[in-house]
Amino acid sequence: DAGVIQSPRHEVTEMGQEVTLRCKPISGHDYLFWYRQTMMRGLELLIYFNNNVPIDDSGMPEDRFSAKMPNASFSTLKIQPSEPRDSAVYFCASRPGGTDTQYFGPGTRLTVL
């Protein structure tokens, strides 16, 4: 079975540009999580969805960040406009209902110049 799929794997952009990160969860998983990882702050939860509905977005740092899950197979995390301090690795994770174990994708390394 394919794991969590993320694209792109690397993104380099200039400050002020819009960035869209994509995630395909494991088929059959009801929950999807977006994380950000930096050296200073480690892994931080940004937002999570249950059955495509956003449940908790308290970790989204600013209004520049938004996330959607239009269907069970796809989610996006958008940053507009991007800033250099947004540079980090962004992970998507998913899990089935009835368990707590999350499975992570390979991540997207974002660099904002």
Add this chain to the structure above:
Amino acid sequence: EDQVTQSPEALRLQEGESSSLNCSYTVSGLRGLFWYRQDPGKGPEFLFTLYSAGEEKEKERLKATLTKKESFLHITAPKPEDSATYLCAVIYNTDKLIFGTGTRLQVFP
């Protein structure tokens, strides 16, 4: 504030030199504790889930244990391929995992 603290931050071992990594937590009402392994440039890879004090789980050279305040990841006779960052996370009254900052393990031949 709920916290997860991992120690040491970094650990260097000679191949075959057994040791333990620590994860202490202050959350109340723990529902589960997780160990993940993360290799450079990759996402965290699930290793173990522990649910109750006294529980133990093993996988190859790794054994995870849980008490009411902390968890240990014991590494027996490590090999260079065990080199990675090991992350601990807890879950309590929500669906959110709270991660520690990890222990970076290096095993030298």
